Amino acid sequence: MPNIKIFGGSSHPELAKLICERLGISLGRCTLKKFANKETSVEVGESVRGEDVFIIQSGCGDINDNLMELLILINACKIASAERVTAVIPCFPYARQDKKDKSRAPISAKLVANMLSVAGADHIITMDLHASQIQGFFDIPVDNLYAEPAVLKWIKENVNNWNESVIVSPDAGGAKRVTSIADRLNVEFALIHKERKKANEVASMVLVGDVKNKIAILVDDMADTCGTLGLACQKLKDAGAKQIFAILTHGILSGPALSRIDATDIEAVVVTNTIPQDEKMRLCSRLKVIDISMILGEAIRRTHNGESVSYLFNHVPL
Numbered sequence: 072m073p074n075i076k077i078f079g080g081s082s083h084p085e086l087a088k089l090i091c092e093r094l095g096i097s098l099g100r101c102t103l104k105k106f107a108n109k110e111t112s113v114e115v116g117e118s119v120r121g122e123d124v125f126i127i128q129s130g131c132g133d134i135n136d137n138l139m140e141l142l143i144l145i146n147a148c149k150i151a152s153a154e155r156v157t158a159v160i161p162c163f164p165y166a167r168q169d170k171k172d173k174s175r176a177p178i179s180a181k182l183v184a185n186m187l188s189v190a191g192a193d194h195i196i197t198m199d200l201h202a203s204q205i206q207g208f209f210d211i212p213v214d215n216l217y218a219e220p221a222v223l224k225w226i227k228e229n230v231n232n233w234n235e236s237v238i239v240s241p242d243a244g245g246a247k248r249v250t251s252i253a254d255r256l257n258v259e260f261a262l263i264h265k266e267r268k269k270a271n272e273v274a275s276m277v278l279v280g281d282v283k284n285k286i287a288i289l290v291d292d293m294a295d296t297c298g299t300l301g302l303a304c305q306k307l308k309d310a311g312a313k314q315i316f317a318i319l320t321h322g323i324l325s326g327p328a329l330s331r332i333d334a335t336d337i338e339a340v341v342v343t344n345t346i347p348q349d350e351k352m353r354l355c356s357r358l359k360v361i362d363i364s365m366i367l368g369e370a371i372r373r374t375h376n377g378e379s380v381s382y383l384f385n386h387v388p389l
Contacts, residue, residue, distance in 0.1 A: 072096060074154070075375050076119055078144060080128030082137040083347050086161065086364055087127040093368035099124075103140060111136065113143045120152040123375050125196075127367075130164025131323065131346040138164050138183065142190040149191030157194040157374060158187055159367060161345035162293075162321045166201035184208035196370050198345055198363065199292045199320040202244075214380050216370055218320040218343050219248075220387045221361050223255055225341060226288065229359075230316060236286040237261050237312075241303040249290050261287075263303050276306050283311035293321035294342075297328040304335040314338050321345050322358070329355045 078099040079087025091098045100116030126148070128141040141158060148156050168179035180202075187195065188211060195213045200206065206213040226233050233256065240249040240262040253260035261280020287307045294300055294317070304315050315337050322342030324332075332340050332355055340355075342348060343363045352358050369388040373380050 072372065072375060074122050075125070076117070076122045076153075077125045077127065077371070078115070078148075080126065080137060080140050080144060082132050082140075083127070083129045083161070083344075085347060085349075086129065086344060086367075089344075089362065089364035090127060090159075090368045090371065093365055094372060101144070105136075111140050111143055113140065113147050115144075115147050115151060118151075119148050121154050124148045124153040124156045125159055125371050125375075126156065127159045127161075129161045129345055130166075131162055134164050138186075142186055145187070145190040145192050155193045156191055157196060157371075158192045159196045159371065161198050161363070161367065162323075163197045163200055163205065166205060169202045169205055180205050181208045194374065196367065196374065198343075198367070201292055214370060214374070216366055216380075217384055218345075218361070218363055218366075219252060219255075220383070220385060221343065221363055221366065222290065222318050222341075223252065224387050225318070225361050226256065229339075230286060230288070232286065234258060236288050237280065237282045239263065239280070239282065239287050239289045239303070239307065241265070241289055241291050241299050245291050248292065252290055259285075263306060265299065265302075276302055278306050278310050281310075282307055284313055286314045286316070287312040289315065289317040291317075291319050293323055294319045294328065294340075295323045296326045297324065297331040300337075300340075301331045301335055304337050308336055316341065318342075322348060322351070324351055324358075329358075332357055 076099045078101050081103050102114040104112050106112055126144050145156050165179040165183050198216045199218050200215050236258050238249045238253040238260045240246050242265050246262050249260045264277045266275050307315050316339055318341045320343050339357050339359050341359045343361045348360050365388050370380050
């Protein structure tokens with residue numbers, strides 16, 4: 072693959088290495104550090120003139136620092152005459168602030184989109200956006216990849232009698248996601264209607280659908296404090312589910328999340344490595360990780376070669 076350079080930010084260096092191994096190229100040299108006053112310093116250690124540059128940085132950890140680092144990296148490559156700069160953001164930061172849900176609320180996802188465009192990004196590759204409409208906040212191409220093919224593969228390989236399962240959405244917003252997975256597995260689906268009093272706090276839940284004596288597989292795009300997950304598991308248990316699995320694309324798992332998982336009757340919580348999970352896996356034995364580096368790597372290869380990326384919406388690359 073000539074004329075390509077891949078740089079990794081400091082948010083998820085392991086993922087950047089896995090993607091480069093998949094593509095058979097070495098990770099670009101860049102020095103990322105902070106000055107004494109906490110300003111971010113970026114030095115690109117090789118020529119990018121006329122190159123197709125991909126910068127891998129996930130919206131996790133110290134989100135604001137990592138976002139600033141990504142913006143500076145994009146700008147550094149752009150003013151060093153890179154032909155095209157693509158930001159690969161597996162977990163898009165501020166994606167939950169995508170609308171005015173109350174008066175005087177900001178639409179921070181739109182602000183992030185503007186910042187990326189102004190910094191000089193020509194293309195965005197991300198995965199399982201919290202709301203697909205965020206693609207409309209950009210005036211540049213956005214490829215929103217899906218973890219769904221990898222999720223289907225995991226279910227078929229790891230859930231015994233998966234054809235007796237019910238795919239459950241923990242909220243009405245994820246109904247489209249679960250119906251798509253249920254259709255492809257040819258099984259039933261259910262959803263849980265929840266009402267929130269305030270952010271990260273659920274007031275009440277109602278289960279719509281039948282899970283009695285079935286394997287319930289909860290599917291969502293992200294889990295933060297796992298409050299919803301804990302309540303949903305209890306609701307499914309009360310409704311007679313014999314086994315419960317949870318599959319989440321972005322396992323943010325902040326605050327009391329791991330202790331809440333341990334307090335449930337859940338068999339396994341499956342997340343992807345859009346966010347680093349090594350430390351959390353050591354602390355929680357029920358946490359399992361699906362590697363999605365091959366999907367991102369193949370998306371980068373196809374983008375660089377000018378090929379269609381839509382194949383990845385339904386297939387896991389070998």
